[in-house]
Amino acid sequence: MNELMPQEITRGASPESFDIARLLKAREAERYDLHSRYLNDRMVQALRTIGFDVAFQRGSGQYLFDRAGSRYLDLLSGWGVFAVGRNHPTIRLALQRVLEADLPNLVQMDVTALSGVLAERLLEFVPYLDKAFFANSGTEAVEAAIKFARGFTGRQNIVYCSHAFHGLSYGALSLNGDPTFRDGFGDFLPGCFEVPFNDLAALEQVLSRREVAAFIIEPIQGKGVNVADEGYIRGARELCSRYGTLFVADEIQTGLGRTGRFLAIEHWDVEPDMVLLAKALSGGHVPIGAVLMRKKIFEAIFNRMDRMAVHGSTFAKNDLAMAAGLATLEVIKAERLVENAARKGQRLFDFFSAFAERYELVKTVRGKGLMIGLEFGPPRSFKLKTAWSVLESVRTGLFCQLIVIPLFKDHKVVTQVAANASHTIKLLPALTITDADCTWIERAFDSVVAEAHRVPGAVWSLGKTLAENVLRSNR
């Protein structure tokens, strides 16, 4: 007998002895109870309160299907992960082929072709950058950028914008512009300074001391869908160059076609020193983060052979993540998803712009491509104003749930509120949405927002119930 051959000997149990499909079926009905018991009960409470506990069973493209088989249009896309939609066949096949290839994966003291090719393909989109560094998530990409900027410049300070969101590990959280994420977690990284978004004078004041390693910015902020003013991004780039600060574009949410350009920064025709990607690059299947940067930065960090692993992470560059990234880029190109995001985004933006004129509860619409924020605000007419004030006195931002809940329940459209205590509802669908989907969105919003203007009415009855829930849970 050839001792090296029989796989059962080296691999133990036969693949059939563990049946994940059977496990899924057997335990499916317990999903909320399991989560309450062993994971985040608050999450389950929230889902139950807003009626999102429909136990989604299946995802395909931009759609989700619940237990009853009803189809939902998902405008959340897993917080921007599913740019190419769920379970895209090209991504799945790429992953299956990697598994079938019996690749050695993560040898660590070797390098792989897949990571090399993914780096090459990503850098083709940013010809002014030369090197890639891979991580496992968005926040890890941010951590890497902080370290690289400090290491390269020899400066300690990092500047970020008000309302910024760059992730929730300590470095990234030190650059977070929303106190609700930071409260209760103690001290943060020293040398991190917030400047007001869209304020060049404030930025110059802090950069001019020539002590800032990097200025990090989301060209369109995920929390609130705040778009950089005309001139701000370019002005910030110029200030960074003038004062020796690296300009870091966090494109973790906005990148890979989301805003109708491959990178959102292209809308302003600016070349960052580092570009951060994650989310959509995963194809929705395998976590990944990437930092694209100038060669001189990379080489200042990995500057000697004994420092070749001075920063990194065990699972970064794993074969499945690299294959998912490559397949995602292929789908984006083959299906012309950047162009689709621009076209469908424009259609929706135009539709919602007219909204602001038609409905007194709608204040404005913001965004680019398929990253859109619809902001509500205090109405003028007496009855509505009173209803709004009562609700908002219970919890700021509660009004948005009066839109999110009926969109979900009555129209099967999945949306989210753009930030804590925000009055903005965010649309972040897969870039694959069709004109029929846009019509679905338009009809759903039109119906719910029109209903919200009726006092008394179904929407405000829901508001009363929600307010009572909040007051009860505060007791």
Ligand SMILES: Cc1ncc(COP(=O)(O)O)c(C=O)c1O
């Ligand atoms: C702009 C931006 N940066 C960083 C992150 C953090 O990414 P991750 O959740 O993968 O750590 C996010 C996540 O929402 C993000 O939107």
